[in-house]
Amino acid sequence: MTLRSRIIGIGSYLPSHISTNDDMAKIVDTSDEWIVERTGIKVRHFADEQMSSSVMATYAAQEALKAAGISGNDLDLIVLGTVTPDKTFPATAVYVQSALGMKHGCAFDVVAACSGFLYALKTADNMIRLGQVKTALVVGVETLSKITDFKDRNTCVLFGDGAGCVVLQAQEVQGTTADRGIIDTLIYSDGSYAPELCSTGGPSTNHDVGYITMNGREVFRHAAVNMAQVSAEILQKNGVDLSEVDWLVPHQANIRILEATAKRLGIPMEKVISTVDLHANTSAASIPLALAQGIKEGKIKEGQLLLLPGMGAGFTWGASLIRL
Numbered sequence: 001m002t003l004r005s006r007i008i009g010i011g012s013y014l015p016s017h018i019s020t021n022d023d024m025a026k027i028v029d030t031s032d033e034w035i036v037e038r039t040g041i042k043v044r045h046f047a048d049e050q051m052s053s054s055v056m057a058t059y060a061a062q063e064a065l066k067a068a069g070i071s072g073n074d075l076d077l078i079v080l081g082t083v084t085p086d087k088t089f090p091a092t093a094v095y096v097q098s099a100l101g102m103k104h105g106c107a108f109d110v111v112a113a114c115s116g117f118l119y120a121l122k123t124a125d126n127m128i129r130l131g132q133v134k135t136a137l138v139v140g141v142e143t144l145s146k147i148t149d150f151k152d153r154n155t156c157v158l159f160g161d162g163a164g165c166v167v168l169q170a171q172e173v174q175g176t177t178a179d180r181g182i183i184d185t186l187i188y189s190d191g192s193y194a195p196e197l198c199s200t201g202g203p204s205t206n207h208d209v210g211y212i213t214m215n216g217r218e219v220f221r222h223a224a225v226n227m228a229q230v231s232a233e234i235l236q237k238n239g240v241d242l243s244e245v246d247w248l249v250p251h252q253a254n255i256r257i258l259e260a261t262a263k264r265l266g267i268p269m270e271k272v273i274s275t276v277d278l279h280a281n282t283s284a285a286s287i288p289l290a291l292a293q294g295i296k297e298g299k300i301k302e303g304q305l306l307l308l309p310g311m312g313a314g315f316t317w318g319a320s321l322i323r324l
């Protein structure tokens with residue numbers, strides 16, 4: 001017998017304000033036709049002035065805790081992925097900890113951009129496997145609209161805000177791929193690509209939060225390759241055939257990246273959860289938001305095998321293999 005992290009609750013939150021492509025065309029020189037054709041995005045949600053990342057994360061967490069049938073004080077750990085923290089410090093996770101009434105354990109952030117949820121998941125899963133914690137909340141949350149340059153049409157149409165999370169709990173299992181829970185997670189980074197997608201600012205460089213800046217073509221080129229490669233690697237490592245995977249739940253950057261990843265991997269688009277039209281790119285929040293949406297739509301069901309690849313600034317990338 002071995003310890004594995006089982007997902008016992010999933011939650012999501014999207015701010016109520018929806019911005020259409022036509023709304024974006026009033027701000028920059030773009031069109032619904034261009035955005036849909038190049039990205040697949042139709043709408044995105046934007047947080048208002050008062051809505052911080054911790055507030056959105058707390059709403060999502062409350063939904064997940066309710067689904068799990070536990071309270072905030074039952075959590076031993078919160079790991080939160082974001083590049084849009086409430087403040088430079090302390091960690092956004094501690095605001096969530098306080099809002100959920102969690103009085104023990106620990107809460108901290110990880111910064112891995114669009115791979116943030118996978119990095120957070122791996123961290124929490126490792127601590128559960130080691131027996132250090134029993135119950136953990138893993139969050140991906142972003143208020144990207146607050147670091148978006150709304151004068152730059154190359155980036156401003158691509159991003160949205162939102163939060164998604166899972167509650168993990170330690171379970172004794174045989175340790176096979178038939179057992180429910182997180183089977184494996186792989187994470188990677190290559191810092192030589194940091195300039196291709198980054199913020200223009202930072203506390204220790206120019207005392208500024210900065211805006212998103214990106215070499216779109218370079219990101220595109222690597223995204224599909226890396227996500228397909230790491231997906232194939234995690235399947236091979238765990239002796240799982242691609243045909244056994246029920247759903248690919250990838251980071252939602254761009255429908256063309258999703259299609260290229262699926263094609264390289266050899267999985268049909270019918271098995272790919274796509275929410276890029278509804279949410280745009282919500283970075284660390286995109287995978288758990290897609291997971292939650294897939295469940296709400298009745299596509300993803302308990303016991304199914306899920307493959308979650310992601311790729312983002314750093315470059316960072318990774319994949320998680322989960323029996324829900």
Ligand code: ACO
Pocket residue numbers: 029030031034035038039114153154155157158197214216217219220223251252253254281311312313
């Ligand atoms: N509306 C209209 N025209 C635009 C817009 C816009 N919003 N943005 C750029 N253009 C123009 C460009 O200026 C360019 O015009 P030019 O030829 O006169 O110079 C033209 O469209 C073509 O630009 P390209 O960069 O070649 O367009 P491309 O087909 O590569 O699509 C895009 C651009 C959508 C950014 C694509 O490169 C992409 O999706 N890259 C991945 C980026 C991404 O998803 N980043 C998210 C973060 S990382 C991640 O999540 C993996």
